[in-house]
Amino acid sequence: MDRRQRKAISDWVSKGRVLFGEPLARHTTFGIGGPAEVFHEPGDREELVRILKFASQETIPVTIIGSGSNCLVSDTGVPGIVISLAGRLNGFHIEGGRVTAGAGVVLGHMVHRCLQAGLAGVENLVGVPGTIGGALVMNARAFGGEISTYLDRVRTLTSDGKEQVYRREDLQFGYRSSSFRPDEIILEAEFHFEAGSPEAIADLQKRFLSERKARQPLNQQSAGSVFKNPAPD
Ligand SMILES: Cc1cc2nc3c(=O)[nH]c(=O)nc-3n(C[C@H](O)[C@H](O)[C@H](O)COP(=O)(O)OP(=O)(O)OC[C@H]3O[C@@H](n4cnc5c(N)ncnc54)[C@H](O)[C@@H]3O)c2cc1C
Incomplete structure (x- = not known):
């Protein structure tokens, strides 16, 4: 992902959270997993839709996780955007x-x-x-x-x-x-x-x-x- 794409994502995300290079070990119950290129917790459905549309237009891969209790993530990490929904969209x-x-x-x-x-x-x-x-x-x-x-x-x-x-x-x-x-x-x-x-x-x-x-x-x-x-x- 290039600088323009990273900047666009950080500029939009206002209600949720965006982190670059976040270790996925922090988000899996195995406690292992390398960095997500971009790690995003959407603040609401609109933010999620916006990031998905952007990823689709820019052909950036997207990976969804919940609590990571059934995930085994490589130490080399995950390219593109990892979207975590744990505790989000929680109506x-x-x-x-x-x-x-x-x-x-x-x-x-x-x-x-x-x-x-x-x-x-x-x-x-x-x-x-x-x-x-x-x-x-x-x-x-x-x-x-x-x-x-x-x-x-x-x-x-x-x-x-x-x-x-x-x-x-x-x-x-x-x-x-x-x-x-x-x-x-x-x-x-x-x-x-x-x-x-x-x-x-x-x-x-x-x-x-x-x-x-x-x-x-x-x-x-x-x-x-x-x-x-x-x-x-
Ligand atoms: C101690 C322990 C005990 C367990 N016991 C059981 C058990 O008794 N029975 C059982 O069935 N499982 C069990 N599990 C496994 C696990 O808890 C379940 O499979 C759980 O349902 C996974 O939910 P998660 O939110 O952690 O999903 P994750 O591990 O985050 O993701 C699992 C899969 O679901 C996908 N996913 C997650 N959220 C979404 C979403 N919103 N939209 C689309 N895709 C999504 C991910 O991409 C991934 O492919 C256990 C796990 C642990 C650690």
């Missing part, structure tokens, strides 16, 4: 059994808010790190439950900044996989959950967390399981 709304969450919402926040609202389904994912965007791309799954089961709709952006809405039936999900295109960015998702007893949900969460603690070295840097878990995982 969250519950109405009845319907939950709308921005891509940067931490999955644990949704798990906790569903417990408070007496909504059952997502408690299996207690203790899974990451964002809603990352959870959907990876189809986060634990103790036999996966996030795509409760999905209704997803709003995405193409790499040149165009919005698209998918219904659940437009998408395919598999074991830690989804049909989102690699250049597609998840902005927001809508889920539906069943009403449940907060006490029963809390008991399940407690059980899942203690099984997780017994099976995983949570004090070590990792990206969770490396090998495929035998069913039911």
Whole structure:
């Protein structure tokens, strides 16, 4: 990327953050990864669209990350713009059994808010790190439950900044996989959950967390399981 391109990016970004040569080790749970040529945390959707359009016009590669809890980044770093959505685009709304969450919402926040609202389904994912965007791309799954089961709709952006809405039936999900295109960015998702007893949900969460603690070295840097878990995982 040349000086003009770097300057254009720093001049625009006012609500979010832009860093040059930011070590990605700071943004992955493995704690490894070389520098991002440009590291950007968008302040809002408009800033994200603007940077994507610029990158598309200038043919600058773009890489999206959430919390970096399923990323293994080379020590040589990542060319172009790395956009981190962790904690960004973090709108969250519950109405009845319907939950709308921005891509940067931490999955644990949704798990906790569903417990408070007496909504059952997502408690299996207690203790899974990451964002809603990352959870959907990876189809986060634990103790036999996966996030795509409760999905209704997803709003995405193409790499040149165009919005698209998918219904659940437009998408395919598999074991830690989804049909989102690699250049597609998840902005927001809508889920539906069943009403449940907060006490029963809390008991399940407690059980899942203690099984997780017994099976995983949570004090070590990792990206969770490396090998495929035998069913039911
Ligand atoms: C201790 C530990 C335990 C774990 N346990 C589990 C488990 O039980 N079950 C499980 O399924 N996983 C588990 N994981 C793996 C990981 O937490 C999940 O895959 C998580 O959903 C990844 O979310 P993230 O935001 O960190 O995504 P990242 O790691 O940042 O990104 C993962 C992928 O998603 C893409 N991506 C992220 N956000 C977006 C977006 N908004 N739009 C488009 N693409 C995007 C990235 O480009 C990348 O390809 C574990 C990880 C750790 C460290």
